[in-house]
Amino acid sequence: MNWNTVSFDWNQARAFLVTAEEGSLSAAARSLRLTQPTLGRQVAALEERLGVTLFERVGRSLTLTQSGLDLLHHVRGMGEAAGRFSLAASGQSQTIEGHVSITATNMMATFHLPPVFKKIREMAPEIELEILASSEVRDLRRREADIAIRHGRPEHPELIAKLVGETTAHLYGASEHLDAVGRPMHPDDISDADFIGFGDPTEYLPYLTDIGLPLTRENFKTTTNSGTVILALMRQGFGLSMLTRQDADLAEGIEQVLPDLDPIPIPIWLVTHRELHTSRRIRLVFDLLAEELS
Amino acid sequence: MNWNTVSFDWNQARAFLVTAEEGSLSAAARSLRLTQPTLGRQVAALEERLGVTLFERVGRSLTLTQSGLDLLHHVRGMGEAAGRFSLAASGQSQTIEGHVSITATNMMATFHLPPVFKKIREMAPEIELEILASSEVRDLRRREADIAIRHGRPEHPELIAKLVGETTAHLYGASEHLDAVGRPMHPDDISDADFIGFGDPTEYLPYLTDIGLPLTRENFKTTTNSGTVILALMRQGFGLSMLTRQDADLAEGIEQVLPDLDPIPIPIWLVTHRELHTSRRIRLVFDLLAEELS
DNA sequence: TCCAATTCATGCATTTTTGTATATCAGAGG
DNA sequence: CCTCTGATATACAAAAATGCATGAATTGGA
Incomplete structure (x- = not known):
């Protein structure tokens, strides 16, 4: 040669x-x-x-x-x-010590993950955890993170995903805002209400209409890609929004609207790159996350 | 990124x-x-x-x-x-100084190229010439040489080739050998003669029969991939062979056999990699070779 | 069996590469 | 017009990589 x-x-x-x-x-x-x-x-x-x-x-x-x-x-x-x-x-790599990066939404990383991370740290203190609380969807194929927690099933064949759990989204509003505009008593009452969208509303609008909410693209006057921003906007009176119960419970001044509505199921997927799943270190974190989030 | x-x-x-x-x-x-x-x-x-x-x-x-x-x-x-x-x-690379490697058959490199190389050296003394006198065909695509001198047109699209000249091959034998076995006077006289083949005889056998030599694969009892070895074998009485006139003239104790035979044209192709043809240095050597060999 | 040859590992001196600090230059904006 | 930011280039010291010499181990063959 x-x-x-x-x-x-x-x-x-x-x-x-x-x-x-x-x-x-x-x-x-x-x-x-x-x-x-x-x-x-x-x-x-x-x-x-x-x-x-x-x-x-x-x-x-x-x-x-x-x-x-x-x-x-x-x-x-x-x-x-x-x-x-x-x-x-x-x-x-079969070494247990080293770096593992996990990406999740702001909300997930803020309200759900810290206790899980604590457990991982206790069980495997030699692993350095990096938490990328990100509003953008990190591209695992470009190795922007090792493990991602997502709410949709990734379709790419290079990625492997595991459905580890499901949370539910409900309709919420800031109490102060509801005092001002009135509390809707029936789904039809909100056809003119302002909504704050998480990301692109067209992606999940069908789920909302399925449970009887007479909403269109027009209701979403404001959108953001950050969960914490949604909370801030709700408190500022920008409108109503769908939130998971866990998120809403942890936020101040937020109350549920139309509690009799069917909840919207939100799947929780754990995703990693096919290549990385053979790494002992990443596998360990992946499995612990799966167990804890279930 | x-x-x-x-x-x-x-x-x-x-x-x-x-x-x-x-x-x-x-x-x-x-x-x-x-x-x-x-x-x-x-x-x-x-x-x-x-x-x-x-x-x-x-x-x-x-x-x-x-x-x-x-x-x-x-x-x-x-x-x-x-x-x-x-x-x-x-x-x-647009620098004129540097290294250029040229591959050719032993015969070419020994008998034809030295005066050409001398000219190149005079015109561009800052170029380091490397001469790979080789019996194997070097693979230009693997960059085993920059320029090759070949006797067949390369078919690969990555390579560019220029027909720079043509020499002729004639039938020769060692005088001593001919003294022993007798000098053939007619093409038919050599149907039983031993021949020394350059490389695979089946590739050029058609050209030999075309000019009236009644030869088959069987006549080629000995083959080699080295021109100098052919000369040595001829002198040892291994048989006759086709040689270019230039090669034969420079070799001692060799004489032409059946001088009235039609000569076999041997094309001389200059070959380089498409990518390399844009190099000023390699282009210079290529063009000088083309000129001198014509 | 023993010898020669060839392999990888290691200690040490040298060479090379890298980083720090600094100089210089170009462009944006008040 | 001046300042400030962020760019590249350079001098010198520190750090790292490299080569040399050597040792130990293994293979293949005489």
């Missing part, structure tokens, strides 16, 4: 990739936890070695040359393979 | 790849022009970092663990991308 072609410094290729993608040496240095001079020198050394000018030093920033642009495609390939390697390696 | 997954040391991945492919740290070190302790430490550091045992140290050699085997696939991907990157970068 002829290894001449691959015997250049692969870290320099990495420096080139991240610098090009991030747009500056400084940003690349931050991403890789290196320093800007280091990245600068690695990129310069690569240019020297290849005999190709990759970046044009214009003013305060670097712009890719045409050659750099052409070559970037190839180091992207290296980077993607590196990512897959890293992912698979994490999955192969 | 999340670069955590790629922020491991890529050179360690390279060490893993080459060690696994070569089968030992020492061999990998030779391939990468590093030392065995360096490779050993890089692989150990990777194992440490990933928390995965890649190799089982058994006796004097390393064997891949199952994990290592699973992960090897991914670093192969990195390696392939690295190779493509390197190839493309060589093509982008």
Whole structure:
């Protein structure tokens, strides 16, 4: 086998990739936890070695040359393979100590997870837990987290999901707000009410109409992707919202509306990457989460 | 973008790849022009970092663990991308100084190319020429050489080829041998003669029968992939062979047989990788070769 | 069985790489 | 017009990686 072609410094290729993608040496240095001079020198050394000018030093920033642009495609390939390697390696890791990151909604992370995390910490203190309370859905395929707690079944074949439980959502409003606009006594009373949506209302509107709420897209004057923001908005009188009972119980000044309504079931899925499920460490956390959330 | 997954040391991945492919740290070190302790430490550091045992140290050699085997696939991907990157970068290189490797048959390299190389050296002394006089056909796609001189048109779309000239092959024999077996006067006289084949005779046998030589596979009692070996064998009385006039003229004790036979045209193709043709340095050598060989 | 060759591991000196601190420069905004 | 922020480049010290020399162990063959 002829290894001449691959015997250049692969870290320099990495420096080139991240610098090009991030747009500056400084940003690349931050991403890789290196320093800007280091990245600068690695990129310069690569240019020297290849005999190709990759970046044009214009003013305060670097712009890719045409050659750099052409070559970037190839180091992207290296980077993607590196990512897959890293992912698979994490999955192969059988060490119990180390880092596990979990992502969940703000609400989940704030109101449900702390006791579970405490239990994990007691049972496996050598595991470093990172909690990404995030309103965005983290992309497990890009390894933005090791485990995700979601309320919908992920469809991607690379991911494995386990339905660990179910909570229920009910209709709530801030007491102060209800004092002002009046408490609805019948589902039909709320056809003109203001609602605060969690994410895109069209996704769950059918479930609301199914239980007899005469709502349309128009009722959702306000939407947010943050549960805590919903609570704040409710207290400010922006309207009503669906919340899980656990969330509502823990929040002040919130009361249930139309308690006789059927509750809306909210599934709780535990999701991880197929590759990661073989990791002893991640498996442990996954299983503990599954047990505790059931 | 999340670069955590790629922020491991890529050179360690390279060490893993080459060690696994070569089968030992020492061999990998030779391939990468590093030392065995360096490779050993890089692989150990990777194992440490990933928390995965890649190799089982058994006796004097390393064997891949199952994990290592699973992960090897991914670093192969990195390696392939690295190779493509390197190839493309060589093509982008606009520096005139540097290394260019040319492969040709022994005969070509011995008898035809030296004066051409001298000219290249005079015109571009800053180019380091490497001459791979090789009987095997080097694989340009694996970058075993930058430019190849071949006698057949390469069919691969990644390669670009230019027909730069044509030489002719004629029938020769060693004088001493002919003294012993007699000089044939008519093509039919050689139906029982021994022939020394260059490579696989079936590939060019049709050309020989076309010019009236009553030969079959059976006549080729001896074959070799080396032109110089053919000359040596001819002198040892192993039989007759087709040679180019230039080769035969430069060899002692060889004389033409049946000079009235039609010569067999032998095309001379200059071949390089599509990516490399954009390199100023390689382009220069390519063009000079094309000019001189015409 | 013993020898030669080849392997990986380790201690130490050297070389190389990296980080820190700093200088310089360009652009945005008051 | 000036300041402030954030960019790259550079000098020098610190840290890390590398190579060399060597040792120990194993294989293959005389």
